Amino acid sequence: MESVGSGLVTIDWNQPRADVVLSRPEKRNAMTVPLMADLVTAFDRVDDAEDVRAATLLGEGPVFCAGMDLEMMRERVEPESSIDRDAFPEVLERIETLRQPVVAGIKRAAPAGAFELTLPCDFRILGREARYGLLEVQLGTFPHGGGTQxxxxxxxLSNAKSIVLTGEFVDPEAAHAMGLVHELCADDDVDDRAKAFADDLCANAPLGMERAKVALNAALELPLEQGLAYERQLAYGLDDTDDYREGFDARLEGRQPEFHGE
Structure with a gap:
């Protein structure tokens, strides 16, 4: 287990999986500016690790994350503070642009900012008893860390308006039915299930996953014709890699492939 920066985030290296863990359990992993800076550093290190193929985002202790630290939010004085302008957006973009897929393990609580923290993750595993929702309209503001976008x-749009404008927690079964989360499980099993999900991803060809993630993230931003051209551009060259040949050889030989990202 490696402590990052100010020690509010740790990385558990389990190559080819990396577990990024919010490590402020005495405050239910509530986010502060130093914790967010540590998250950016942690995901930078994961991105740079050539032998890591998938990552998880977890919370130490019984709770995933209580959201933003309420004392920090109450005491800020700038109308547009660095939290909104720099710190939180940087974390979300860093997760979204990570070359590896990220699986969030959401247990017991993930309100407001914690909910938004999970949105740029590629997969979300939710506990059946988790309190998961955007509460900001009940606090005099509205979610502006990506919740409306x-x-x-x-x-x-209809489901998003229901979540944002009511300010109520989302029923886990409803979250699963609308595609917000990928799996439900007992809260005590969330971390293990997120790790197992990431391990399954690690079995796939890393170069293919990386380029597929880039293409998928661009899908809603590009017109279809441009998106199809971008998809083909990203695919060029993969059929000349060792992993491509290994994938087809393994399928024809009836065995599991061994990919090396080459």
Missing amino acids: RLPRLVG
């Missing part, structure tokens, strides 16, 4: 792209 990333969420409609995941669940559609």
Whole structure:
């Protein structure tokens, strides 16, 4: 287990999987500016690790994340503070642009900012008892860390309006039905299930996954014709890699492939 920066985030290296863990359990992993800076550093290190093929985002202790630290939010004085302008957006973009897929393990609580923290992740595993939702309209503001932009792209405009404008927690079964989360399980099993999900991803060809993630992230931003051209551009050259040959050889030989990212 490697401590990052100010020690509020740790990385558990389990190559080819890396577990990025919010490590402020005494405050239910509530986010502060130093914790967010540590998250960026942690994911930078994961991105640079050539032998890592998938990552998880977890919370130490019984709770995933309580959201933003309420004392920090109450005491900020700037109308547009560095939290909104720099710190939080940087974390979300760093997760979204990570070359490896990221699986969020959401247990017991992930309100407001913690909910938004999970949106740029590629997969979300949710505990059946988790309190998961965007509460900001009940606090005198509205979600502006991606809640009004990333969420409609995941669940559609009508579902997103229901989540944002009611300010209520989302029923886990409903979250699963609308495609917001990929799996439900007991809260005590969330971390293990997220790790197992990431391990399954690690069995796939890393170069293919990396380029597929780039193409998928661009899908809602590009017109179809441009998107198809971009997809083909990203695919060029993969059929000349060792992994491509290994994938077809393994399938024809009836065995599991051994990919090396080459």
